[in-house]
Amino acid sequence: MTGFAATAALALASALALGTTPATTGAPDPLARYHHQHLTWKSCVLGPDDDTGRDLEKAGARCADVTVPLDYADPGGRTITVAVSRIRAGDTAHRVGALLLNSGGPGGQTLGDPPWVRQAMKDTGRRYDVVGVDPRFVGRSTPLDCHWPTGSGIRGPGHDRAGFDRSTAFAGELARDCRKYEGDVLPYATTRNTARDMDVIRAALGERRISYLGYSYGSYLGEVYATMFPDRTDRVVLDGVADPARYGPRLLRGSEAANRHALRDWAAWAAARDTTYHLGRSRDAVLGVVDRIQAAAGRAPLRVGGYRVDDSVTPMVVFNGLSQDNDAAYGDFAAAVRDLRAAADGRTVEPSPWLADALAFVLTGSDSDYGSVQMAILCGDVAAPRDPETYWRDVRRARAQDPLFGPVTSNIGPCAFWDPPRERPTTIRDDLPALLVNATGDPRTVYAGARAVHRAWPASRLVTLRGADQHAVFGVYGSDCADSAVNAYLATGRLPAADVSCAARPVPAP
Numbered sequence: 001m002t003g004f005a006a007t008a009a010l011a012l013a014s015a016l017a018l019g020t021t022p023a024t025t026g027a028p029d030p031l032a033r034y035h036h037q038h039l040t041w042k043s044c045v046l047g048p049d050d051d052t053g054r055d056l057e058k059a060g061a062r063c064a065d066v067t068v069p070l071d072y073a074d075p076g077g078r079t080i081t082v083a084v085s086r087i088r089a090g091d092t093a094h095r096v097g098a099l100l101l102n103s104g105g106p107g108g109q110t111l112g113d114p115p116w117v118r119q120a121m122k123d124t125g126r127r128y129d130v131v132g133v134d135p136r137f138v139g140r141s142t143p144l145d146c147h148w149p150t151g152s153g154i155r156g157p158g159h160d161r162a163g164f165d166r167s168t169a170f171a172g173e174l175a176r177d178c179r180k181y182e183g184d185v186l187p188y189a190t191t192r193n194t195a196r197d198m199d200v201i202r203a204a205l206g207e208r209r210i211s212y213l214g215y216s217y218g219s220y221l222g223e224v225y226a227t228m229f230p231d232r233t234d235r236v237v238l239d240g241v242a243d244p245a246r247y248g249p250r251l252l253r254g255s256e257a258a259n260r261h262a263l264r265d266w267a268a269w270a271a272a273r274d275t276t277y278h279l280g281r282s283r284d285a286v287l288g289v290v291d292r293i294q295a296a297a298g299r300a301p302l303r304v305g306g307y308r309v310d311d312s313v314t315p316m317v318v319f320n321g322l323s324q325d326n327d328a329a330y331g332d333f334a335a336a337v338r339d340l341r342a343a344a345d346g347r348t349v350e351p352s353p354w355l356a357d358a359l360a361f362v363l364t365g366s367d368s369d370y371g372s373v374q375m376a377i378l379c380g381d382v383a384a385p386r387d388p389e390t391y392w393r394d395v396r397r398a399r400a401q402d403p404l405f406g407p408v409t410s411n412i413g414p415c416a417f418w419d420p421p422r423e424r425p426t427t428i429r430d431d432l433p434a435l436l437v438n439a440t441g442d443p444r445t446v447y448a449g450a451r452a453v454h455r456a457w458p459a460s461r462l463v464t465l466r467g468a469d470q471h472a473v474f475g476v477y478g479s480d481c482a483d484s485a486v487n488a489y490l491a492t493g494r495l496p497a498a499d500v501s502c503a504a505r506p507v508p509a510p
Contacts, residue, residue, distance in 0.1 A: 120475025
């Protein structure tokens with residue numbers, strides 16, 4: 001994922017078996033019109049302000065729209081389009097095939113990713129057609145937008161029952177808006193349907209099998225695709241590994257300790273740079289500033305530029321500041337905390353660029369489409385508890401363990417007011433040969449989840465980045481060790497003989 005939409009992600013066949021190839025040789029293919037469609041490749045540039053399109057064109061990419069059925073149980077019915085980009089293999093003599101990408105979310109755009117992924121792959125990239133996909137309802141694909149006043153369905157519950165009741169009402173309003181504006185397509189916004197779309201893309205590209213690189217929620221999508229279409233996958237890399245046993249609307253539960261660890265590491269970094277950010281000369285002093293901001297926001301909303309920031313929003317700013325372990329990200333977050341402290345002290349504040357973007361994401365509808373698709377998929381994949389009292393009990397229990405993060409991860413969301421999923425959650429196969437990549441301090445897809453997936457899949461190997469509070473590693477963090485392990489697998493198709501351990505970069509002196 002990029003930006004704040006980056007902050008923020010299979011047993012039932014029955015009538016939905018149309019997502020797979022007919023078992024009987026010679027049987028008619030109900031998806032033949034989609035599998036054999038002709039793709040029209042064109043420039044990726046949509047207009048003079050299209051930076052993504054220009055970057056794709058500079059890298060030699062072309063774009064196309066793939067037609068897929070809205071409902072795979074009714075392939076002759078309504079259709080939608082899925083936007084793809086492709087940089088073709090330069091080394092055709094040693095071409096492996098197509099590598100499909102997903103950068104997470106759910107709801108994240110991936111169409112613009114082939115240039116930087118191709119660069120991260122180094123010489124191996126020349127052997128692949130690198131394919132970016134905006135999944136159904138995302139980006140340049142047929143859109144889904146519930147016209148929300150926010151880019152996220154995730155909120156803190158505040159500090160008391162009144163705050164929780166307000167967040168409950170807000171979650172219900174978001175769910176009602178989705179039924180109002182997108183009720184006819186909501187049942188089809190699911191990971192299983194996205195996986196079915198991937199297989200249509202595979203066929204339309206003329207590939208017998210595809211390789212796959214998925215980050216964060218994209219790792220779950222890869223698990224689902226490889227389970228639904230086990231004979232269609234080649235080399236599978238899952239980076240920031242989602243544990244399917246914990247996937248669902250409440251997938252942030254269990255991440256509190258990792259987020260607290262990341263916050264403490266950032267606070268130590270900021271304390272070492274007190275002459276720049278003036279947040280305190282010790283880690284505990286900096287953490288005290290964060291606590292003071294949260295307490296002030298609970299007494300009265302903070303005025304930050306044109307925004308009113310209460311204690312349901314301040315934890316979301318902290319969450320958004322804790323996914324990348326590098327000086328630039330840490331500096332952006334430190335400037336944001338400095339601004340929030342000034343607001344807590346009653347001073348007039350114009351937010352720094354990062355904070356302005358973070359608040360616009362949470363408090364305006366500028367990214368409504370992202371939040372709408374994210375919740376539609378999470379709610380469409382796995383049912384959530386419906387009784388608000390369940391969440392209130394969990395919030396109070398979690399607050400005792402971690403007053404900042406616990407209430408957020410346990411809070412109620414729109415899925416409590418959603419229609420039940422049409423399919424049961426996917427039971428992931430346990431023989432998936434895949435290369436798993438995870439940082440030990442990942443605050444989103446926690447390392448314990450990657451280890452659980454690795455234990456469940458004897459055929460997998462795990463690349464561990466040790467000592468980094470980093471979400472997404474390959475081509476993102478800058479670890480030659482991790483990047484080389486991934487590229488060796490993509491080049492040869494052979495998993496490492498043993499798990500790989502990589503050290504984090506040394507922390508530079510201030």
